[in-house]
Each structure stands twice: as structure tokens, then as C-alpha cells.
Amino acid sequence: MTSKSDDGNTKPRITPASLLAGFAILIACQLAGETLVSIGRLLAPSFVFPGPVAGMLLLLAFLGWRRRLPIGLDAMATGLIGILSLLFVPSAVGIVQYGGLILEWGPPLLLALVVSTVLTLLVTVGTYLALARLSNGEKP
């Protein structure tokens, strides 16, 4: 599946330089996000927010303002998001370090996680659909 785009037909080609520029934009935004978060921590030490997520919001604001998506950034982002699951594998393997903790509290905690996750999915999707129907009577 290729990504959809409603731009004109004459698209600029993806070049190594445009891909690298795309990656540079991503890490620059992460750096800006991390910086912003550490400044924020000076002001409100108990408020936690991850730098990469702040970087994502910064990039979204920037793209929303410029109204233009560089082709290399699009390609690089699509590639990284395509392997997003892989990127969680090292953290998931980290569970091995806490085998004891899991065994000690395993069954009740696992049950709490399953019930809470199902409830959260149901409440969130239910609220979303109800409010979506409320805010626009006609289908989008």
C-alpha cells in the first residue's frame, strides 16, 4: 500500500538528501521537545511529559502552520511508523529483569490489567461515538 496524497501529479522525487533532511527534521524536533520539557521541569518539577511526544506536537504545529509536507519527511516518517512495533521490542524484552515481581503479583495484577484495558477501550470508544454523533448529526 502506498500512502495516499491529493497533491498535484508532478511530485518532486525522493532523493537521499531529502530523506536525510526528513530524518534531520525528526531528530531536531525531538531535541526541541526534550529541551522544552526540561525547561518545563524547572517550572513544574512534578509534571512529567516525554520529550519525543512534545517534539511530535511541535512538528504538528509547524506543519499545520506551513501547510506543506516535505516529501523526504513524509517518506522517512512512513518508513519509521511502518516498523513502529519493532521499536518496542527492546523495552518489551526488559520484562525479563522483573520476573520475580511479576510472579509475586502476577494473577491479580494481570486480571486488573485485562479488565481495566477492556473497560478503558469500551468507555473511550463509547464516549467518542456518542459525542461524534452529538456534534455532527450528519455522517462525515
Next chain:
Amino acid sequence: MNSIAEIWVYLSASPLLWLTATILAYLLALAISAKLGGTPLANSVLIAGVLIIVLLQVTQTSYISYFEGAQFVHFLLGPATVALAIPLYKNLEKLRRSLLPIAGALIAGSLTAMGSAVAIATAFGAPADVVASIAPKSTSAPIAMELARNLGGIPSLAAVLVILTGILGAVIVTPLMNALRIKDYAARGFAVGVASHGIGTARAFQVSEVAGAFSGIAMALNGALTSILVLVWVLLSQA
């Protein structure tokens, strides 16, 4: 025999070994998942994680030496998270039109995620530090560890619960939403983003770009809101 042992000593000291193993385990997980008809039960993070854990146990490798190789994959999580802005930008109009459902579902979902986990763990008689560790389980790991610490919990336990919550949500969401015949992929994605942070978002992108985009914004907003809720909780309990 001796030379094979020497080769192993050499390889196991190199970050290349576990970097390669991580990527191969993931590719194998994708192949297994495809072989099983793409069933959400065969979650790629889950399968790859189990494969690597078994390998580490068999080869008596510590997580620390594993991570020396895996850190290069782990590092890309930062830029990949920033990259979630791109599908959000592509769906900006849909996002703008959905501000009310987004705000409402965020508040309801965030409170449910934290409240239900705390209530169930308390009902099972879990001690206060365990309850504090499960409270932020629907946020991403760095937030959850910090919040657990602020609440008097155990950061490492919080990290484990976050990963398990992510995998659970990623496995449950598709069959649950299909059973309820919910076809609004923005709503489905938003729900899994609130419940299961980045791992849920990775799953949402496997289903649809709209679901992925809405899951990404849900993850970001839920991280912020949970952080604020915990701050209020800490302040109230001090008062």
C-alpha cells in the same frame, strides 16, 4: 570446540549480535503472524519479545548486554514518535472536526484507565506501592515510571505493567471493536491510544492510517492528562 567457544565470546561481546537477533526475531514474528492469517493474537511485539527472552535465557545473556545491541533499535523510538505528527497532519481536518469527541473520550477514558486499575488492584489487597505502580499503566513507560515514583510506587514494576497493558490492548482491540461492529476507525484508534499508548498505536497503524493517527494523538493527550491527574492526586493526598 574451543574455537567455537572463542567465536561465541567474540560475538556475544559485539552489539551486532543482539541487534541482528532483534530484527530477525521481529521479521520472524511478522512471518508467523502472516502465516496465522494476521490474527491480532499473534502480536508482533509479543512474539518477537518472547523469542528474544527465550534466546537470552538459553544463552545466559543478561538484559544489559542484550541492550547494548538493541539500543540502536530502541533509539529510533524517539524520532518515530515525532514522526506520528505526519499522519496527524494528513488527518488534520478530520481532527479539527472531532475536537468534542476527542476531549470527552480523553477525559472519560483516562479516568477509567487509572480508576479501574486502582480499584481492582485495591480490591485484591495489593499493597499501596503496587497500587501506585499500576495507576499510570496506560501512559508510555517514561511517564509511568516517573508518575509511579511520585505516587510512592515502584518505577520498574510500573514499566512492566505499561508494556503488558500495551500488548494486551493491541491484542484485544481489533476483536473487541469488530464484535461491537464499530467501523469508525478514528474512534477505534483513539480508544487504543488512550488504553495502550505506543504499542496500541503501533497496532492501530497495522489496521489503518486514520486509526494510527488518532491513536497517536490519544497517546499524547492521555500522557499529559494522566500526568495532571496524578499531580492533583498527590496534592490532594498531601492536603
